[in-house]
Amino acid sequence: MAKKLATEAYKGTRDFYPKDMAIQRYIFDTWAKTAESFGFERYDASILEPSDLYKSKGAENEEMVNEQTYTFIDRGDREVTLRPEMTPTVARMIAARRRDLNFPVRWYSIPNLFRYERPQRGRLREHWQLNCDMFGIDDIAADVEIISLAYNVLKEFGAEDEDFEIRINSRAWLTEKLKSYDLDENQMKHMIQLIDKKDKIKDFEKESEIITGQKIDFEITEAPKERSIKSIIDALNLIGITNIKFSPTIVRGFNYYTGTVFEIFDTNPKNNRSLIGGGRYDNLTELFGGDAVTGIGFGMGDVTMRDFLETHKLLPKDLHVTAPRLSILPMGKDLNIACEKIAHTFRTTGVTVSVDLSDKKIGKKISSADDAGVQYVLVVGEDELSSQNFTLKELATKEETAGQLDDLIKHLA
Amino acid sequence: MAKKLATEAYKGTRDFYPKDMAIQRYIFDTWAKTAESFGFERYDASILEPSDLYKSKGAENEEMVNEQTYTFIDRGDREVTLRPEMTPTVARMIAARRRDLNFPVRWYSIPNLFRYERPQRGRLREHWQLNCDMFGIDDIAADVEIISLAYNVLKEFGAEDEDFEIRINSRAWLTEKLKSYDLDENQMKHMIQLIDKKDKIKDFEKESEIITGQKIDFEITEAPKERSIKSIIDALNLIGITNIKFSPTIVRGFNYYTGTVFEIFDTNPKNNRSLIGGGRYDNLTELFGGDAVTGIGFGMGDVTMRDFLETHKLLPKDLHVTAPRLSILPMGKDLNIACEKIAHTFRTTGVTVSVDLSDKKIGKKISSADDAGVQYVLVVGEDELSSQNFTLKELATKEETAGQLDDLIKHLA
Numbered sequence: 039m040a041k042k043l044a045t046e047a048y049k050g051t052r053d054f055y056p057k058d059m060a061i062q063r064y065i066f067d068t069w070a071k072t073a074e075s076f077g078f079e080r081y082d083a084s085i086l087e088p089s090d091l092y093k094s095k096g097a098e099n100e101e102m103v104n105e106q107t108y109t110f111i112d113r114g115d116r117e118v119t120l121r122p123e124m125t126p127t128v129a130r131m132i133a134a135r136r137r138d139l140n141f142p143v144r145w146y147s148i149p150n151l152f153r154y155e156r157p158q159r160g161r162l163r164e165h166w167q168l169n170c171d172m173f174g175i176d177d178i179a180a181d182v183e184i185i186s187l188a189y190n191v192l193k194e195f196g197a198e199d200e201d202f203e204i205r206i207n208s209r210a211w212l213t214e215k216l217k218s219y220d221l222d223e224n225q226m227k228h229m230i231q232l233i234d235k236k237d238k239i240k241d242f243e244k245e246s247e248i249i250t251g252q253k254i255d256f257e258i259t260e261a262p263k264e265r266s267i268k269s270i271i272d273a274l275n276l277i278g279i280t281n282i283k284f285s286p287t288i289v290r291g292f293n294y295y296t297g298t299v300f301e302i303f304d305t306n307p308k309n310n311r312s313l314i315g316g317g318r319y320d321n322l323t324e325l326f327g328g329d330a331v332t333g334i335g336f337g338m339g340d341v342t343m344r345d346f347l348e349t350h351k352l353l354p355k356d357l358h359v360t361a362p363r364l365s366i367l368p369m370g371k372d373l374n375i376a377c378e379k380i381a382h383t384f385r386t387t388g389v390t391v392s393v394d395l396s397d398k399k400i401g402k403k404i405s406s407a408d409d410a411g412v413q414y415v416l417v418v419g420e421d422e423l424s425s426q427n428f429t430l431k432e433l434a435t436k437e438e439t440a441g442q443l444d445d446l447i448k449h450l451a
Numbered sequence: 452m453a454k455k456l457a458t459e460a461y462k463g464t465r466d467f468y469p470k471d472m473a474i475q476r477y478i479f480d481t482w483a484k485t486a487e488s489f490g491f492e493r494y495d496a497s498i499l500e501p502s503d504l505y506k507s508k509g510a511e512n513e514e515m516v517n518e519q520t521y522t523f524i525d526r527g528d529r530e531v532t533l534r535p536e537m538t539p540t541v542a543r544m545i546a547a548r549r550r551d552l553n554f555p556v557r558w559y560s561i562p563n564l565f566r567y568e569r570p571q572r573g574r575l576r577e578h579w580q581l582n583c584d585m586f587g588i589d590d591i592a593a594d595v596e597i598i599s600l601a602y603n604v605l606k607e608f609g610a611e612d613e614d615f616e617i618r619i620n621s622r623a624w625l626t627e628k629l630k631s632y633d634l635d636e637n638q639m640k641h642m643i644q645l646i647d648k649k650d651k652i653k654d655f656e657k658e659s660e661i662i663t664g665q666k667i668d669f670e671i672t673e674a675p676k677e678r679s680i681k682s683i684i685d686a687l688n689l690i691g692i693t694n695i696k697f698s699p700t701i702v703r704g705f706n707y708y709t710g711t712v713f714e715i716f717d718t719n720p721k722n723n724r725s726l727i728g729g730g731r732y733d734n735l736t737e738l739f740g741g742d743a744v745t746g747i748g749f750g751m752g753d754v755t756m757r758d759f760l761e762t763h764k765l766l767p768k769d770l771h772v773t774a775p776r777l778s779i780l781p782m783g784k785d786l787n788i789a790c791e792k793i794a795h796t797f798r799t800t801g802v803t804v805s806v807d808l809s810d811k812k813i814g815k816k817i818s819s820a821d822d823a824g825v826q827y828v829l830v831v832g833e834d835e836l837s838s839q840n841f842t843l844k845e846l847a848t849k850e851e852t853a854g855q856l857d858d859l860i861k862h863l864a
Contacts, residue, residue, distance in 0.1 A: 042740040045547035051497030059493050077775035077805025080472050084464030084577050110523035113567050134458035154526050164497050175808045179787030273788045277795045327455040362490035374592030375686045382690045392490025395588045
């Protein structure tokens with residue numbers, strides 16, 4: 039006898055049994071619906087990308103590329119990476135067709151992404167993400183719209199303004215500020231990474247001195263001086279979005295950001311984490327040659343989204359697996375085929391139907407259909423088949439309707 | 452200046468631009484709708500699986516595991532495989548919860564699958580597949596229902612009976628027949644693989660003699676003698692499915708099949724290929740320990756499905772990207788934010804809205820909205836903003852409606 043195989047999923051990934059899948063689909067459908075309400079069009083690509091896509095200067099995030107990607111050599115000696123994020127892919131696709139596309143381009147996708155990290159609350163090795171991006175517009179109206187879309191996704195799930203907070207910063211402003219210390223490119227990059235982790239670091243001042251060799255006076259409570267950030271906040275206030283504030287330590291991990299960066303945080307202390315992050319990246323498509331196309335976008339993950347919905351009790355209670363409307367219950371195994379034929383007849387009229395092919399007794403079959411959320415049952419025995427007279431039972435009301443199949447089909451229509 | 456990055460997708464995979472994505476979604480939605488009409492529930496899992504899942508005896512397909520999988524060692528020294536098929540995954544999930552599940556279990560999924568092979572028509576390195584499986588029922592009614600579901604998927608796309616043909620065989624019958632030649636397990640396995648490739652082999656008799664050391668009288672025109680296959684065909688005929696025939700060379704590549712095996716072929720000579728394949732696998736869950744749960748299912752791929760729909764001209768002509776219902780067109784860049792505010796107001800009433808943030812002239816903006824399939828436009832200039840009196844234009848009819856925003860919202864409701 040061979041060794042038994044394990045039934046667990048690969049570490050850091052999830053099996054979606056129907057109940058979890060129903061929640062996943064609810065999240066995806068709400069994402070898609072909101073993005074489409076803003077005129078965003080859906081796209082997709084493969085999870086496999088040439089590794090070069092993540093190694094270029096612009097897209098670089100050293101920790102991620104060196105330690106956290108799934109990268110391997112394929113059988114044809116190509117280096118391949120399972121996409122850890124979607125932005126390089128969408129920039130690649132935009133660059134490939136930038137002469138044919140009608141800008142502004144508004145695109146969204148719901149890709150699964152992969153990172154090799156220690157699984158923990160809110161972070162798994164595979165997760166799905168809503169990605170929304172707008173290309174070709176450098177006006178702040180694009181920044182306003184992207185943040186407004188992110189805000190609307192949370193509202194569509196039923197969240198209140200006080201459930202979350204938008205924190206916004208400007209990479210351009212931050213870079214200007216750091217430049218005043220005469221930092222070289224490398225010091226600059228490391229300082230930005232340090233600011234990104236500021237909350238997790240014991241002695242920020244000491245660490246920043248190690249990087250730069252000088253004292254950096256980084257006053258985090260500094261007021262928003264940069265013009266465009268103030269304009270974006272004002273415009274969002276005008277639209278009615280007021281749970282937004284300037285936050286100088288928001289930098290986002292990726293080095294391709296050039297302007298506005300923002301994150302949306304859950305305000306509940308039990309789940310105090312970032313739900314959505316994004317920003318403006320004006321030079322990313324340059325990596326593929328030709329003129330750059332400006333871009334701005336955000337991503338939000340399914341794992342943190344589900345945590346948010348559960349923390350705030352926002353998951354609909356009636357969210358269940360799609361049950362068929364009618365279940366046909368044969369009185370015995372020898373009637374199974376005849377019941378499959380009846381099911382076929384109902385289905386041609388648009389009714390969703392299952393047949394209980396189990397060996398259970400008829401009482402058990404009825405309660406089993408009830409548990410599954412089926413609306414009607416049709417018990418089929420020898421008598422019903424010979425007389426062609428059937429009785430349809432509505433489980434909730436216990437109301438019975440007798441007649442030939444045609445009559446019952448009309449009753450369900 | 453760094454080397455330019457390539458804009459091509461990884462070899463053998465596809466980028467789904469919005470137009471292709473619309474076709475992909477149409478195919479997925481039709482799959483999901485038909486599976487749910489039979490009471491099948493949706494599940495999913497990660498594309499990453501421990502490689503052991505594909506190495507066990509039952510699941511083994513030597514060519515596939517040894518030469519065609521994407522397998523690599525992760526950073527924690529685990530051997531991981533990108534799933535090449537879904538059946539081992541679903542068997543793993545069923546085995547893990549077999550004590551809690553209410554059988555019969557009817558599940559479907561639309562996973563993406565990976566195989567390292569030379570890309571060619573109908574075969575790519577990544578493709579999506581509808582997988583439908585029923586567990587816990589060994590009665591032939593399950594076989595009948597599974598084949599009927601596969602048939603109904605094609606009918607739901609608008610195919611006629613003469614567009615495709617169902618070919619059915621029995622692994623049990625085939626094994627019985629081969630056993631009469633006293634073959635050992637290894638010879639048996641190789642003979643089944645040989646029969647699977649029969650059409651591609653020049654001299655089948657000679658090759659089979661090399662494997663078995665004897666003459667194998669494998670008469671492929673042999674009539675269906677096996678009892679259950681005849682019963683399944685009879686039952687399908689009773690339901691009204693008549694484009695089915697016994698075909699003794701259908702074996703399916705996977706060694707886990709134990710009973711009924713079937714494929715559905717396109718009958719059009721231009722696209723004469725297998726669209727759907729499946730069968731019964733009664734011992735697969737045994738690999739995980741405990742009692743076996745009987746299973747039967749099938750898979751159909753998106754690449755061959757799209758080829759089929761295009762060959763038979765079955766793709767709907769009006770299949771297009773979801774355009775917003777209304778587009779708001781600012782007369783100048785300085786009105787962009789005001790237009791975002793108006794868009795926000797319309798969206799709160801359920802209207803899908805985009806704002807044209809481009810630098811185009813107003814005439815271009817209108818024709819651009821028309822090209823995209825937008826139904827209404829609202830041109831916004833200084834006059835409209837100061838008077839709060841707007842004009843909504845329906846593009847198809849050129850009908851104009853003037854009024855305040857509330858009036859126009861009512862008009863669209």
